[in-house]
Amino acid sequence: MLSSLTAAYLALSLVVIPPTEIRPDQVDHVALPCAQAGASADDADTAGALNQQLGTKMRGYMNPYNTSCARAVVETVQRSGLNERAAAIALATVIVESSIANLDGGLGDSVGLFQQRASWGSFAQRTDPVWATGRFLAVMRQFFPGDSWNNVAIGDVAAAIQRPAAKYRHRYGVEADDAVKIAAELWVHDGEWPLSSTENRGH
Incomplete structure (x- = not known):
């Protein structure tokens, strides 16, 4: 009998491809909005x-746009009831995969912040930061039942979900510390949610 983890992999019909490692200043695809109203003054300040x-890939490359995308990811995680560590896992992934840009293309049929393949959902779904983050979290919880992802290194969780070739797995761990810092900066602690991508989208 297949283990639940093996069955989950087969059900997703994922194809192993390397992380795109798009440099923040070398994005070849159109960066779609992450917030309906666009980036805010708060995004610029953040x-x-x-x-x-x-300290790594995104140092000096954070701008209002990719900060609005990071905010969409963090808010989606927080609204799902998960913790800052889950947000850091998602952020480490999007740093590696897209430099926190909601791209309309990528390697093969990959698109969006997470560079999700067509087997994950429609183009519209995969380029909706809220949907894409939610799908990522659902797969994370499927692969790591009982919130066991809390006890696994951030980079290892991201790699398990994205399934890169072995020589690329370390890239998510390299970005883990910065992902933790971004999550901490954007996490809402006072319960007062700003007008943001998630609210504008009606989620």
């Missing part, structure tokens, strides 16, 4: 603060 904190 981008400036993050550029001083980050």
Whole structure:
């Protein structure tokens, strides 16, 4: 009998491809909006603060746009009832896969923040940051039942979901510390949600 993990992999019909490792200044595809109203003044301020904190791929490359995308991811995680660690896992993934840009293309049929393949959903779904993040979290919980992802290294969880070739697995771990910093910066603690991508989309 197939294990639940093996069955989950087969059900998703995923094809192993390397992380795209798109540099923030070399995006070849159209970056679709992450917030219906566009990036906000808060996103601009947060981008400036993050550029001083980050140490790897995104240092100096955070801007209002990709900060609005990171905010959409973090808010979706928070609204799902998961914790900051879950947000960091999702952010480490989108840093590696798209430089936190909601791309209309990628390797093969990959699109969106997470560069999800066509087997994950429609183009419209995969380029909706809220839907794409929710789908990522659903797969994470399927692969790591009982919230066991809390006890696994951030990079290892991301790699298990994205399934890169072995030589690329380390890239998610490289971005883990910065992902934690971005999640902490964007996490809402006072219960007062700003007008954002999730609210604008009616989710």
